Every structure is written in structure tokens, then in C-alpha cells.
Amino acid sequence: MRLLTDKPISVSLSSSASASEVAKQIAMVERIYQEDLNKAFGSLSEGAFKALRRQLPITRQKIEWEKISGYRVSTT
Secondary structure, eight states: OOOOOOOOOOOOOOTTOOHHHHHHHHHHHHHHHHHHHHHHHHHIIIIIHHHHSOSSOTTSSOOOGGGGGGOOOOOO
16 A cells, blocks of 8 residues: 655744754654544544455355365356
């Protein structure tokens, strides 16, 4: 899976802001962005990925995992 994002931000700093203040603002914005991404991925794993997965195999029967060694692979 690949994720390309673009999130515009605006931060106001005074013209006399020191480098450490700029670094703190950047760190704060990055932290907020990472938290938003984590929330988005959390909701993906709960819903979207389950929707992508096939609910039943092609045979339309549920797999009994206790008897998995008894199943045979079909080439058709």
C-alpha cells in the first residue's frame, strides 16, 4: 500500500522568532499530523481492510480451521 498526502498548514511566527521556536512549531505541527494519520489508519483497519477481504472462499463454504490439513487444493 502506498500513501501520498498533502496537507497545507499555516503557522504564524513573529519576525524575531528564534530557531528553537521555529523548530518547536514544526515539531508540534508534525505531531498533530502524525496523530491524524494514526487515527485514519486505525479506522481503515477496522472497516476498509475487512471490506476488501473476501468473506467466503471461492467454494462459498467457510473454512473449518481445525480440519485444514484435510482440505485439498484444486487446480480448476
